[in-house]
Amino acid sequence: MTSTKDVAAMPAGTTPPASPRVPTPRARRRKGFSDAVLPYLLLAPGVIAIGALLIWPTFQLVLISFRQLDLRELVTGQLVWVGIDNYTEVLGDPEFWQITVRTLVFMAAVVAATLLIALGVALLMKQLNPIVRMLLQVALVVAWATPAVATTTIFQWIFDQQYGILNKTLDLLGFEGFIGHSWFGDGPSTLTVIGLLITWQAVPFVAFSLYAGLIGVPREQYEAAGIDGAGPFQTFRAVSWPAIQPILTIVTFLSVIWDFRVFTQVWAVRQGGPDGESTTLPVYMYLKGIAGSHFGTAGAIAMIMLLVLVILLARYIQLLLRSKEVELK
Amino acid sequence: MRKSLPQRIALNTVGVVGAILFGFPTYWLITTAFKTPGEVLSPRYDLIPLSITFENFTSALSKPGFTTFLTNSLIVTLGAVVTALIAGVLAAVPLARMKFRGRKGFLFLVLVAQLAPIEALLIPLYLLMRDAGLLNQLPSLLLVYMALTLPFTCWMLYGFVNGIPIELEEAAMIDGCGRWGAFRRVTLPLLGPALVATSVFSFITAWNEFLFALVLMRDQDMQTIPVWLATFRTAFAVDWGGIMAASVIYAVPALIFFLIVQRKLVSGLTAGAVKG
Numbered sequence: 392m393t394s395t396k397d398v399a400a401m402p403a404g405t406t407p408p409a410s411p412r413v414p415t416p417r418a419r420r421r422k423g424f425s426d427a428v429l430p431y432l433l434l435a436p437g438v439i440a441i442g443a444l445l446i447w448p449t450f451q452l453v454l455i456s457f458r459q460l461d462l463r464e465l466v467t468g469q470l471v472w473v474g475i476d477n478y479t480e481v482l483g484d485p486e487f488w489q490i491t492v493r494t495l496v497f498m499a500a501v502v503a504a505t506l507l508i509a510l511g512v513a514l515l516m517k518q519l520n521p522i523v524r525m526l527l528q529v530a531l532v533v534a535w536a537t538p539a540v541a542t543t544t545i546f547q548w549i550f551d552q553q554y555g556i557l558n559k560t561l562d563l564l565g566f567e568g569f570i571g572h573s574w575f576g577d578g579p580s581t582l583t584v585i586g587l588l589i590t591w592q593a594v595p596f597v598a599f600s601l602y603a604g605l606i607g608v609p610r611e612q613y614e615a616a617g618i619d620g621a622g623p624f625q626t627f628r629a630v631s632w633p634a635i636q637p638i639l640t641i642v643t644f645l646s647v648i649w650d651f652r653v654f655t656q657v658w659a660v661r662q663g664g665p666d667g668e669s670t671t672l673p674v675y676m677y678l679k680g681i682a683g684s685h686f687g688t689a690g691a692i693a694m695i696m697l698l699v700l701v702i703l704l705a706r707y708i709q710l711l712l713r714s715k716e717v718e719l720k
Numbered sequence: 721m722r723k724s725l726p727q728r729i730a731l732n733t734v735g736v737v738g739a740i741l742f743g744f745p746t747y748w749l750i751t752t753a754f755k756t757p758g759e760v761l762s763p764r765y766d767l768i769p770l771s772i773t774f775e776n777f778t779s780a781l782s783k784p785g786f787t788t789f790l791t792n793s794l795i796v797t798l799g800a801v802v803t804a805l806i807a808g809v810l811a812a813v814p815l816a817r818m819k820f821r822g823r824k825g826f827l828f829l830v831l832v833a834q835l836a837p838i839e840a841l842l843i844p845l846y847l848l849m850r851d852a853g854l855l856n857q858l859p860s861l862l863l864v865y866m867a868l869t870l871p872f873t874c875w876m877l878y879g880f881v882n883g884i885p886i887e888l889e890e891a892a893m894i895d896g897c898g899r900w901g902a903f904r905r906v907t908l909p910l911l912g913p914a915l916v917a918t919s920v921f922s923f924i925t926a927w928n929e930f931l932f933a934l935v936l937m938r939d940q941d942m943q944t945i946p947v948w949l950a951t952f953r954t955a956f957a958v959d960w961g962g963i964m965a966a967s968v969i970y971a972v973p974a975l976i977f978f979l980i981v982q983r984k985l986v987s988g989l990t991a992g993a994v995k996g
Contacts, residue, residue, distance in 0.1 A: 427820075429818070430814035433810045433811065433814045434815075436806070437826075437870060438826070441829065441833060441867065441870060441871065444867035445833055445836070445838075445841070445867055448844035448845050448848060449841065449844070451848070452841060452843065455843060455844060512738060516735075518728075518731045519731060523732045524735065526735070527735050529739075530739040530741075530743035531742050532978070533743060536974060536975045536978035537745070538970060539946075540928070540950050540970070541967040544749075544949060544963050544967045545745045548963070554761050554762070554960070556767075559763075563765055652837045652840075654931045655928075655950075658930070658931075673931075680843045681846065686843050686847065690843050693839075693841075697837065700840075704832075704835055707835070
């Protein structure tokens with residue numbers, strides 16, 4: 392062991408030179424080169440990729456949001472600076488505010504539903520017998536693993552107007568008139584279905600995370616709470632809650648970030664329709680920018696979205712960095 | 721705390737109902753894919769399929785371009801996984817093993833990039849690819865997916881390399897290995913499971929990606945399978961069996977890979993859980 396320690400104290404060079412005290416000039420030069428430049432050489436591909444594909448576009452996004460960039464400018468390559476016109480246009484548009492409010496309400500509803508259901512599932516998993524628990528876990532993993540687009544096709548089929556199993560079931564249960572009922576006829580109903588399918592996919596991750604926290608609590612603590620005469624609710628508050636509260640904070644942030652920017656499911660179900668009634672902010676950005684070729688306006692929308700998320704993210708990263716596991720040593 | 725028998729029965733019943741609710745959509749996807757078109761579009765109440773047919777799978781596979789879309793998806797996904805993995809390993813080793821200026825800065829950058837919404841970069845990335853003449857070219861999507869998975873790959877691999885005791889490499893160096901030899905013979909084999917887990921996660925991310933595939937691949941021949949599934953539902957008219965069969969083919973690789981790394985995924989994503 393002592394020999395290992397000695398080497399550890401030595402700067403990690405290539406092969407340890409035979410006599411470390413008198414290195415040959417060549418060995419010293421090579422060691423110096425490798426220690427000074429090697430890390431940067433190894434990091435280069437990652438830095439170049441992140442720089443070119445994430446940082447440079449972010450910088451470009453800021454510039455684009457201050458330019459008028461429609462099809463004409465795109466073709467002629469003209470640089471037309473319009474200051475904050477894009478922002479005033481977007482912020483002055485009642486449609487934008489309607490969509491923003493809709494997106495925030497939608498996000499809040501999906502996050503709340505996800506967290507509540509997941510908490511219930513996690514607490515339930517602890518109480519189940521092993522076979523039922525495994526059954527539930529398999530179902531959760533499958534729901535989690537199904538790709539988002541496949542999920543949208545399934546839900547559209549389940550909610551199909553004529554032959555969907557939901558309408559058939561409702562009819563069978565005695566609710567007359569559901570055969571032929573369209574679940575995608577108006578915005579709120581469409582968004583409810585979209586919210587359901589996002590929740591269905593989001594619950595497993597949150598539930599498993601919370602469950603991992605719950606099974607980390609030593610059994611003795613529950614026994615002690617029982618001896619002290621705590622009821623189920625008191626036990627939850629005094630024993631389970633401290634164990635899952637930090638995890639709950641993390642998954643809440645992650646859910647907010649994920650559900651705020653969700654595009655795939657909203658787009659794949661009805662492209663933001665009917666009549667734009669299920670359009671959320673990312674879909675709005677797509678429609679303005681890519682479909683409508685108003686790249687400057689879409690850039691401003693993206694910047695506003697980014698600002699909202701940065702505010703949310705800053706707090707999250709602050710929490711992450713304060714935690715023990717993530718140390719930028 | 722022992723629960724009484726009726727309580728346990730009630731809880732387990734709720735558990736079974738929960739399992740059915742969460743399992744049903746996927747069950748419904750698979751059973752519909754194996755039903756005949758006549759059965760799919762019948763007013764009969766048919767929770768359990770009476771017969772099994774592969775008709776839908778042959779009809780999905782024979783849809784014009786299906787194999788092209790599948791190949792496109794595979795090329796961009798595997799290309800992104802491999803390039804991100806190489807760049808990730810190269811970055812993770814110095815991050816975990818060497819001291820140099822800018823190390824903390826890069827780690828912080830990676831952490832932020834991992835959480836940053838790449839959707840916001842849709843417009844600049846679209847214009848960038850357009851200027852580079854890469855629209856409707858698979859490399860554009862491959863690059864975007866690499867950028868999408870790289871921060872996560874770096875962060876995960878950095879954690880894994882950190883977890884391998886440096887003494888092992890040092891022992892190999894005492895035994896006469898060079899730094900590269902020690903890495904290749906000691907660290908890399910130990911990193912194996914981490915490489916699998918990380919690349920599977922990248923695979924799933926890229927395989928499922930939709931927005932950039934929709935925007936960068938406007939040309940119908942260059943589409944990936946999720947975009948085709950979502951936008952060309954009309955190609956199937958009301959052929960729900962066909963859509964479900966195509967969805968099954970699309971979902972299977974993701975499902976299999978997911979099951980391999982499922983446990984690691986939970987611990988990996990919550991590794992940053994805040995304590996207190």
